[in-house]
Amino acid sequence: MNKTGQMTGSSDIPFLDLVSPHLELEEELVEVYRRSLRNAAFIGGPAVEGFEKDFARFCGAYHCAGVSSGTDALRFAIMASGVKPGDTVVTVSNTFIATVEAITQAGATPAFVDIDEATFNMDPELLAEYLEARCDIGSDGRPVDRRTKSPVTAVVPVHLYGQACRMDRIMEIAERHKLKVIEDACQAHGAEYYSEREKSWKRAGSMGIAAAFSFYPGKNLGACGEGGAVTTMDAGIDSASRMLRDHGQTRKYHHAMEGYNGRLDSIQAGILGVKLKKLEAWNDMRRQRARTYGELFEGCADVITPEEPSGSKAVWHLYVVRVKERDALQKRLSENGVGTGLHYPVPLHLQKACERYGYRRGELPVTERLSEEILSLPMFPGLTCGQQERVAELILGGR
Numbered sequence: 001m002n003k004t005g006q007m008t009g010s011s012d013i014p015f016l017d018l019v020s021p022h023l024e025l026e027e028e029l030v031e032v033y034r035r036s037l038r039n040a041a042f043i044g045g046p047a048v049e050g051f052e053k054d055f056a057r058f059c060g061a062y063h064c065a066g067v068s069s070g071t072d073a074l075r076f077a078i079m080a081s082g083v084k085p086g087d088t089v090v091t092v093s094n095t096f097i098a099t100v101e102a103i104t105q106a107g108a109t110p111a112f113v114d115i116d117e118a119t120f121n122m123d124p125e126l127l128a129e130y131l132e133a134r135c136d137i138g139s140d141g142r143p144v145d146r147r148t149k150s151p152v153t154a155v156v157p158v159h160l161y162g163q164a165c166r167m168d169r170i171m172e173i174a175e176r177h178k179l180k181v182i183e184d185a186c187q188a189h190g191a192e193y194y195s196e197r198e199k200s201w202k203r204a205g206s207m208g209i210a211a212a213f214s215f216y217p218g219k220n221l222g223a224c225g226e227g228g229a230v231t232t233m234d235a236g237i238d239s240a241s242r243m244l245r246d247h248g249q250t251r252k253y254h255h256a257m258e259g260y261n262g263r264l265d266s267i268q269a270g271i272l273g274v275k276l277k278k279l280e281a282w283n284d285m286r287r288q289r290a291r292t293y294g295e296l297f298e299g300c301a302d303v304i305t306p307e308e309p310s311g312s313k314a315v316w317h318l319y320v321v322r323v324k325e326r327d328a329l330q331k332r333l334s335e336n337g338v339g340t341g342l343h344y345p346v347p348l349h350l351q352k353a354c355e356r357y358g359y360r361r362g363e364l365p366v367t368e369r370l371s372e373e374i375l376s377l378p379m380f381p382g383l384t385c386g387q388q389e390r391v392a393e394l395i396l397g398g399r
Contacts, residue, residue: 015339015340036270044263051264052065056231058279062238069226090113090154094115095160117370119309124173162316182209287315323373
């Protein structure tokens with residue numbers, strides 16, 4: 001098992017290939033190390049500043065602050081956006097636990113809403129239902145969660161598997177209830193969404209008041225270690241994120257707040273800068289692989305492929321199908337040399353770590369049902385059509 005989900009072991013068709021792209025870029029990546037050794041700029045400096053500018057531009061955001069992980073990025077984004085200890089923050093249960101950790105480590109309490117069955121993302125209508133049916137109205141006009149007895153101040157939609165949420169509707173609901181929207185874009189580097197409100201395509205990381213990205217090695221844009229970033233249109237949030245990542249310093253040894261040691265290493269920033277130049281091409285290759293899977297499984301009622309709604313350009317960090325007898329299928333694929341993953345087999349509201357929030361089985365029925373059916377198939381830019389055909393043959397041949 002690794003950080004992004006439960007994986008099968010070594011295989012002829014790997015779940016993910018992290019070797020080939022690094023070999024392709026080997027000389028450029030080694031040069032990043034050489035520069036760092038020669039100038040001893042290991043923390044901050046031109047490499048970090050250059051990557052921050054380039055990644056902000058890539059996302060269509062005004063600002064980007066590089067940090068040490070996606071978890072730090074989301075925690076800093078939540079805190080910098082003004083969420084206070086004791087607040088309630090709404091999110092989903094079908095995500096990696098870092099989403100909840102960031103909320104609780106900022107001093108807030110998570111509240112869960114269910115997901116859309118077709119996209120696996122937050123269902124905006126269930127968000128509206130939660131705010132109207134499970135909350136009271138406080139003296140300031142904001143909702144107060146009846147379970148937590150605390151004000152709801154923010155919502156964290158997760159652009160899961162590389163597909164953007166229905167942000168127009170989420171933003172509309174949030175504005176009506178005076179909530180901040182902080183995007184968890186840790187799996188969505190380059191994902192796009194057509195905003196009818198703004199009549200333009202928007203990239204993940206440019207729609208909420210702030211957004212968080214992870215550069216864990218397996219992500220579409222991955223470091224050779226840990227890394228993350230906070231993007232925002234708001235100069236104040238950017239400034240607060242930069243203080244939070246650096247012990248609350250406004251300048252050396254002058255601390256405006258208690259902060260964290262959450263900076264992005266310059267070597268990782270340099271590596272990310274090299275890879276960022278390839279990201280558009282890599283994402284396009286993932287889109288082609290997704291189309292191929294769709295064609296291979298077309299007409300098969302036993303394999304439900306992921307839906308990409310109009311107005312969405314997913315980047316397919318993961319390609320997740322729904323099947324019956326999932327565990328038996330995963331075992332058979334593994335025995336035939338095909339690596340797969342489970343993202344995520346136990347929803348967060350049913351995890352022991354989240355028992356204290358008081359959720360019981362049955363409260364999020366779509367999330368719970370899908371967790372028993374989902375299977376992540378091999379997905380990476382260098383995946384070949386032949387490999388995909390072999391995966392499909394093994395899945396369809398056993399039915």
